[in-house]
Amino acid sequence: MVSHMTNQHLDLVVLDMAGTTVADGGLVEQAFGKAAERLGVEPGSADHAEKLQYVRDTMGESKITVFRALFGDEEKAQLANVSFEQAYGELVDGGRIAPLPGAEEAIGRLKSEGRTVVLTTGFARTTQDAILTALGWHDLVDLTLCPADAGRGRPYPDMVLAAFLRTGAVDGVHRIAVAGDTAYDMLSGVRSGAGLVAGVLTGAHDEPTLKDAGATHVLPSVAQLPDAIAAFEAMAR
Incomplete structure (x- = not known):
């Protein structure tokens, strides 16, 4: 029974950047x-x-x-x-980006719960690094990935699967949680086999679009993700 419960834990969390954890103001x-x-x-x-x-x-x-x-x-x-x-x-x-409200706190809580957090983007590495530097986020998470690091970008599952392979944080893809603000994030999460695929309403796409692309959850923002994960794990028991 204990091992069954353990296997329901979502111990790898893969988060998009712009629109999900980062506000870039268009x-x-x-x-x-x-x-x-x-x-x-x-x-x-x-x-x-x-x-x-x-x-x-x-x-x-x-x-x-x-x-x-x-x-x-x-x-x-x-x-x-x-x-x-x-x-x-x-x-x-030029200082035109900022963390979305609650994003840093959510990442901090996820990490304090023993989860591995990975940030992904559709941008090239140079741009991703510029964002991380501007926000002081280089040490915030365990791994950051861009399409070139993984093979293909979204809607392919490559970045989620690269996070799974490189971190070794979980023993199966069903123990991954993916969160993003676009249909492409949802598709990449679904195609990777992630157990929880959450759409957030702080970015590009609305609730119907996210659900049509396979979101298992739609949240007001990434700030609600730790609670959604906790509720998912409680239900899975």
Whole structure:
């Protein structure tokens, strides 16, 4: 009976960054605008509006994948990605991001309960590091992952599975909890086999979108995640 209860513990928690634990105040759209302009997409044009809408619709996906879809050509996609990362990095350095309310406290509580916490992103490593530095978060969690660290970005399960393999924190994927603010986060969690896949309403997508993508829970914010995990474990007993 004891081992059965132990196996219900969600001892690996994989959290998204922008929109889930980090408030970036629409910086993705601003940085995209700068990157698109560099590639000759006229601000205010129908082409710009169409591309910006695609960026909104694919929030959470690996950014290089988004730019490949938008520009078709690999060289252009790489240039757009570099331009985006530079623009986003400059905005981050300008003090334009902050932890979402309750995020640091939630991570602290999860860790105090003996859980391993991993932060993931759809951004490149340079941007992820810029965010971690700006927030003073380099030592906050056990591991941070970007798409290049894992193979593919969301909606593939690679980052969640990389967290599972690299941390060795749990003996099965059913003992992973995943939380994010986009449909892509939910899909990656479901596809990894995670036991709990929580959508939060502080970012890109609304409750129906998160549920349609497979969310097992929808929470007002990541601040409610520790309680949701505790309730899941109590039910599993």
